[in-house]
Amino acid sequence: MKLTKIVYERKQIPLKTPFITALRSVENVEFVRVYLYTQEFVGIGEAPATKAITGEDIENIMHSIAAIQRTLEGMEVQEALLYVQSADIGSSAKAALDMALLILLAKQTGQTLADFFGIKDFAPLYTDVTISFNKTDTMLQDARTAFEKKQHILKVKVADDIEHAIKTIRTIALDLHGAEILVDANQAWSLEDTLYFIDETKDIKLALIEQPVDAKDTDSLKSITEYCDIAILADEAVFTLEDAKKIIESQSADMINIKLMKCGGVTPAIEILKYARDKGVMCMLGSMLEGPHSINIALYLAMAFRDVVKFVDLDSPLLYKELPSELDFMYEGCKISLKK
Numbered sequence: 001m002k003l004t005k006i007v008y009e010r011k012q013i014p015l016k017t018p019f020i021t022a023l024r025s026v027e028n029v030e031f032v033r034v035y036l037y038t039q040e041f042v043g044i045g046e047a048p049a050t051k052a053i054t055g056e057d058i059e060n061i062m063h064s065i066a067a068i069q070r071t072l073e074g075m076e077v078q079e080a081l082l083y084v085q086s087a088d089i090g091s092s093a094k095a096a097l098d099m100a101l102l103i104l105l106a107k108q109t110g111q112t113l114a115d116f117f118g119i120k121d122f123a124p125l126y127t128d129v130t131i132s133f134n135k136t137d138t139m140l141q142d143a144r145t146a147f148e149k150k151q152h153i154l155k156v157k158v159a160d161d162i163e164h165a166i167k168t169i170r171t172i173a174l175d176l177h178g179a180e181i182l183v184d185a186n187q188a189w190s191l192e193d194t195l196y197f198i199d200e201t202k203d204i205k206l207a208l209i210e211q212p213v214d215a216k217d218t219d220s221l222k223s224i225t226e227y228c229d230i231a232i233l234a235d236e237a238v239f240t241l242e243d244a245k246k247i248i249e250s251q252s253a254d255m256i257n258i259k260l261m262k263c264g265g266v267t268p269a270i271e272i273l274k275y276a277r278d279k280g281v282m283c284m285l286g287s288m289l290e291g292p293h294s295i296n297i298a299l300y301l302a303m304a305f306r307d308v309v310k311f312v313d314l315d316s317p318l319l320y321k322e323l324p325s326e327l328d329f330m331y332e333g334c335k336i337s338l339k340k
């Protein structure tokens, strides 16, 4: 089955409210959607612009696809999968092409994506929901609103003001009993800040602290992991399988956050998940602010690897103004089930 044509376009989905982290603030999900055609089928892939994280904006992603488009057209799908992974292009562009190719492989063999991924357990998944960085009062209000909508797993985004972080996390945790609180600092803290935060929140229950320090500072990450009982999750420090090995072998974090856009798609994500499974390390299956097709495939992956995926961070659709029909999954509060 050969690729006959590749088409790509820029897409935007408006958000209910702006999404704010220590690194950026956005009002729309912006992504590239790529269509890979064979004689009979089409596979769709997507990659969002996340310049602050992967270094790729919309232009970079489109440029990457354009750079290998002529080579891919006419290539066998299986061969194209290998070629994309070895190509010298950004990880998001790779992810978009990789998922479109896997969808084509599934279609070629007449399998649903659930069969293709070997999913046996269709029990619902539960995603966390992001509480954007803001004034403490606003964040508490947002957390309460989410909690009322049965979104009880809250990923709270904090930034470099450590006093604000402590106050906000304490306020939310003490207000919302039964909420599971994940703290994401997106590298904004120093080692000292982090230890101070841990000491000042000792009496409240936190599910994890995500990437407190700079991605390159694995020594500090390891010191933090050794210092506390709270699970420490490496996010920006882990893009590739090599990064995952480095963090896991050095025991610098308790868990790793795997995102298709960081590692270059489903194919490498599976390698990382299998490695983590071998090592007995739990993962978060995360995402950027993404379009429905890339979230869709990440959800299949999370379901297929549910034994090693302890946390699901695939809440983008909940942030859209409207839920798109492209999703194979339903969202009810934070519960996600495959549509019948």
Ligand SMILES: [Mg+2]
Pocket (backbone or CB within 6 Å): 184, 186, 210, 211, 235, 236, 257
């Ligand atoms: Mg993160």
